[in-house]
Amino acid sequence: MALKVILVHLDPGPRWETRLELAITLAQTHKAHLSGFYASGSPGYGLVEPEAAEIRKIFEQKVSNAGISADWIDGYSIDPPLVPLMDKFLLRICYADLVIVGQQSTRYGNRSLPPDFTERVIISAGRPVLVIPKHGNFAQIGERVMVAWRGGRISSRALHDAIPLLAKARQVALTMVNPGSFYQSEVETLTTYLAHNQINASCHRVLAKDPGTGDILLNQVSELGADLLVVGLFYQFRRGKIDLGPVGRHILNFMTIPTLFSG
Secondary structure, eight states, rough: OOEEEEEEEOOOOTHHHHHHHHHHHHHHTTTTTEEEEEEEOOTTHHHHHHHHHHHHHHHHHHHHHHTTOOEETTTTTTTTTTTTHHHHHHHTTTTTTEEEEESSSSOOOTTTTOTTTTHHHHHOOOOOOOOOOOOOSOOOSSSSEEEOOOOOHHHHHHHHHHHHTTTTTTEEEEEESSOOTTTHHHHEEEEEHHHTTTTEEEEEEEEESSSSSHHHHHHHHHHTOEEEEEEOOEEEEETTHHHHHHHEEEHHHHSOOOOOEEE
């Protein structure tokens, strides 16, 4: 897999430029096309928000200066007009290799996207979703990557989704929390597989009962000095709908570095 199309969500909230700067850096690194999807949640088909014009101007200037291929998508003006904005964004995700969103939707005035916007994107995307924390500067990521590994289909999917990023990292650390008795053979199989992809990785075993797995992973992020976390998501059904599992929800709520969610 290669990153050839990156989709970044833009809105008038305070963190849109942080997401854009990181998206541009990734597009340059991977020689990818960048699509900026503008959506703030305010109603009205065909309306042009005053913020949209200014953000588009900055977007076009920055991508031009960066020398990358890019396009601007106004969520309010694309057809079909009666389709909810959230659904339009999810549909566009089908044509991207990586999606970049903020940790949570921001409120400004009486306008906002749904409060669970980021969670709904992660659950529905079918693509790796890079979530940028609500605090901190992240102009560049991927030098030191930590991958949470539990084994099985979900972990495998997350690892494969992250390979384009891992291939360009200086350090890759696989972290296993309370692994089983086949830890050593699993480590050898994993590191051999990654070596075939020209990725050198180290493995870290963490044995703990308390705090929970989410806190353990976030503590490991700090100890390893990682600048990118990769997590495979195990979903659960709650109140009749698909929801993030407890580990995914904890990381989404308390993340300190950009995190690649894959499910």
